[in-house]
Amino acid sequence: MILEEQVIIERIISGEKEFYELLVRRYNQTLYRVIKGFISDDSDIEEIMQISYVKAFEKLSTFNMKSKFSTWLIRIAINESLQFNKKSVKYRSINYSDIGYSDNSLKNPEQLLIMNESTQIYEQAISELDPIYKSVFILREIDLMSIKDISESLEISESNVKVRLHRAKVQIKEILYHNQNRENIFEFGNHRCDNMVANVMKSV
Template structure:
């Protein structure tokens, strides 16, 4: 059997089906590959429902652990990320239900004072370009934050993560037609001046340090058992 070292966990040539098969065969340390490949996407999805940093990471960890526990139920007719996102959305909705209140968006001022966004590396930009980029990112994030969560989630999955309408529909358990309607309404509700930056993948970053920390915590729980 091929041996994979810890340092090889970011090796992108390993197929998803092979990783899952080997995890189910007992190589549970390989689950770290799935963690790292999906942390950013999962973060952005959960961020569409909640804004508190600690709460988001708690739900992310619960989602990964639940996915690990139920991995034997995974069907390969869809991607692992689609299946994982579905679990994450259910976890977020369950948390909101437990709190017995509707999801309330923070104002831009509240978001700025308690930022959960890890800024991308802008060291190669001159000061003026760096400021413009940061302000543009914040402007877009504030606009997206004002969307209702059902529109926000569709928008992030399609315009930021580049997922297909079909996969988004599976994640949200809605029809493709409904998915298209939500995406159209989300775009319509955003300011026209923001359309130029809708492909900016720097928004809602779950940076390397946060990814490492969450991955280490989750794997510690998995390997302990």
């Protein structure tokens, strides 16, 4: 964990809770994408984000400073997402049988045109993945987390992460390569980020 983050956490624990806003802003995008791997409705996602942030704040004194705060926070968010799905009547399995994959790195001009038209195409493809694969794909291919960090966050082996990632790619019709449009996928910014910060800080 970077020193700056450790200092921030220590100051929060000591009573300066206003510093928690820095962590909320830092991890809003990541947390949104993680939860998006389990829940499709944006209002539900924001509810789980807020619950996760509040729980992390309440348990911050138990956090092991030798670990990554992001990994710990993601684990809380995943647990909350799974609990939500168990309780929610809106949860359903997603059919992903029709999605394909090509290993040609989108060299075809027609594929490049489709890629540049709109990131909605890719969001839709990712949304059709089964949650067990979607979460791994988002963390690795969009958030660029390491296999080791994903393994720790999801509490599965590194080999299992690789298997799920491969299966996710097989089900995706188009894969984003390099860094094109990656930051715009499943965005959680601007006023939504500000609203989440305000709501979390009111609750802690």
